[in-house]
Amino acid sequence: MPKRIVDTEHKSIDRVAVDALLVGIRNGLGYLGKEGEPILEKMGDRMLEYLTMVGEVKSHSKPEEIRQSLQELFTSNGYPKEIPLKFKGSPPTPSMPDFINYLGGTRKEDGDHKKDYLTQSKADGKAQVDWVIYEMVIYGMSRGLDSIGAQGQILTNRIAGGMLDYLVENGRIEPSDDPEVFLQRMGDFFLKAGFADKIVKEFEGSPPNALVLTYYHSRYHMNVLPRLRDAGNLLYSCPPCLAAGSILRRSRGTRIVYDVEIRVLPEGEVVLRHKIYPGGESFSEEQAQETSRLMK
């Protein structure tokens, strides 16, 4: 596994990017109600696993040392000191069952999620968090959906829709009826937030059948994606790519299969080709009849 990249120009990211993803997670899974809690808990545990994997928390540490290093990481990033850390089994294994609510600024009280401080970061965009927090959230979100396989992409897409809505509602991305303009503004937001040094977008075909996105020094693609693929995770969870998919789906009714091709080039350049499926019927009545004739 490559060493985690930490030495690019952007060491931190606009906290609103993290908050938007957390809101997306809660809204995207909201339809499950209480039944969705095991998924949120799994996401939390996988987030903690990411911190261990990249060395932010030493796996062999004593419980108190783990608590301390987590407190240091989170308080230095503007989160509350009271982290929902628990230890299970023997030897004690750390677990953060209420991690999503902690990060999202809500606490579970008598089964209800009380809103606490989530809106803190939305106004001016001055709040920044270390990139490892964002990496951790994306990794945990993706791994938390491991058990449902590739179809988890539908939930990931819903989460991205919720994330995009949050950024629009909070004035961080100005929407447009023209998808090209909307895509540009969304890309500009992520660039300014510190997602990558440069993002280049290109469509192939007419009408478009592929979206090619090139990222320069994107920590998601350098640090998170290889770890997800190593773990056998089938989902694609790059926030700007998913937001692009959301915009295209809503404006043109198209569907996207992400990460059909990925090329990692020198100098921190990553080229991704996402396949676009047109809106409308992919298997018409005529095609069904013809296929039926061909089936034995």
Add this chain to the structure above:
Amino acid sequence: MNIRNEIQEQVSLIETPLVLLSVSPVSYQEAVLDVLRYFSDRFGSGLYITLNRPSATLQGSFEKAGIRGSNLVFLDSITNIPEHDTESCCFLGRMRELTDLSLGVSKMVTERKGINFVLLDSVSTLLIYNDPKSVARFCHLVAERLRKWGLPGAFICVEMGEGMDTIAQLAQFCDAYVKGVG
């Protein structure tokens, strides 16, 4: 009541039942094992159409759950490798079109011996890159063929908060609609 018992209750008197199983994401893994146990216990060997998890991953998890992998052949359209056949699996390539899938199913059922049931896992995966109407049409075609071939089967769906219209449509041409709870 677990899913296996629920299926048993609804279709035990039907000779070649067609089941629609709709489960929450939380109970999905367990539900897949339950439905597979029911069909392999009752009908023996079968075809597992996997669109959602690579066949190699499934074989491992079935083995772990005590389900004999040798009872199954796979039609795999999720593993990202070029199209080819092995003794236990036909790899179609990742996320193939519905026409290719239909023909793949037909080829497997007619050319491989010992396929006594067919499971499709999952309808939800098809909704990533197809519209609901086309997915329903594809499932209807597969269901018609299963009836013609005299084979029982099951369509597995995961409740994603969307695509419920598709589930309602599929329920109309299945013998039983089993809704698994977490």
